Amino acid sequence: MAEALKIVLYPDPRLKKSSATIKEFTPDLRELAAQMFLAMREQHGVGLAAPQIGRNIRLFVMNATGNPEDDRVYVNPVLTEAEGDDEAEEGCLSIPELRVKIVRAKRLQMDARDLEGNPIHETADGFVARVWQHETDHLNGVLLTDRMGAVAKIANRGLLKDLEEQYRRATGGK
Numbered sequence: 001m002a003e004a005l006k007i008v009l010y011p012d013p014r015l016k017k018s019s020a021t022i023k024e025f026t027p028d029l030r031e032l033a034a035q036m037f038l039a040m041r042e043q044h045g046v047g048l049a050a051p052q053i054g055r056n057i058r059l060f061v062m063n064a065t066g067n068p069e070d071d072r073v074y075v076n077p078v079l080t081e082a083e084g085d086d087e088a089e090e091g092c093l094s095i096p097e098l099r100v101k102i103v104r105a106k107r108l109q110m111d112a113r114d115l116e117g118n119p120i121h122e123t124a125d126g127f128v129a130r131v132w133q134h135e136t137d138h139l140n141g142v143l144l145t146d147r148m149g150a151v152a153k154i155a156n157r158g159l160l161k162d163l164e165e166q167y168r169r170a171t172g173g174k
C-alpha cells in the first residue's frame with residue numbers, strides 16, 4: 001500500500017509552477033487520482049490539484065457534495081464561456097486556516113479529459129464553478145494569495161508569515 005500523500009504547503013515553489021499537459025492515460029494516473037481522493041477526504045477538502053501533492057501535471061479531483069457518487073476527476077481542464085461575477089469565501093488545503101473572499105465567474109464551461117482520455121464537456125455555476133476555477137488556478141501556479149485583495153492581504157499577513165517561517169525551518173533555513 002502506498003504511503004499517504006502529503007499536501008504541499010504555501011510557500012513551496014511547486015505551487016507556483018505552471019503544470020504540464022498530461023499525454024498518457026496510464027493505470028498510474030488512475031492510481032494517483034485514487035490516492036488524491038483519499039488525501040482530499042482526510043483533510044476534509046472539496047478539491048485537490050496535482051501540484052498540491054507535488055506533481056506538476058494538469059489534473060485535479062473534486063467532490064462538491066460529499067457523496068461518493070459525486071467524485072470527479074478532470075485531466076487537462078480548460079475553462080471557457082465565463083459569465084457573471086460571484087464573491088464568496090474560499091480556503092485552500094495548501095494554505096491552512098486562510099479564509100478569504102474571492103470573486104469568481106458565476107458560470108462557465110469545462111472541457112477536459114477523464115482518466116481514460118475520453119472528452120468531458122460540462123457547464124456549471126455557483127459552487128461547482130468556483131471549485132473548477134480554484135483548482136484550475138493551481139494548475140497555472142495561481143494561489144489564493146495571488147487573487148485576494150489588498151485588505152485581505154493585510155488582514156492575513158501574520159498567518160502567511162507564520163507559514164513562510166515554517167517552510168523556511170522545514171527546508172533548512174534557506
Ligand SMILES: [Zn+2]
Nearest residue numbers: 091092093094
Ligand atoms: Zn487550493
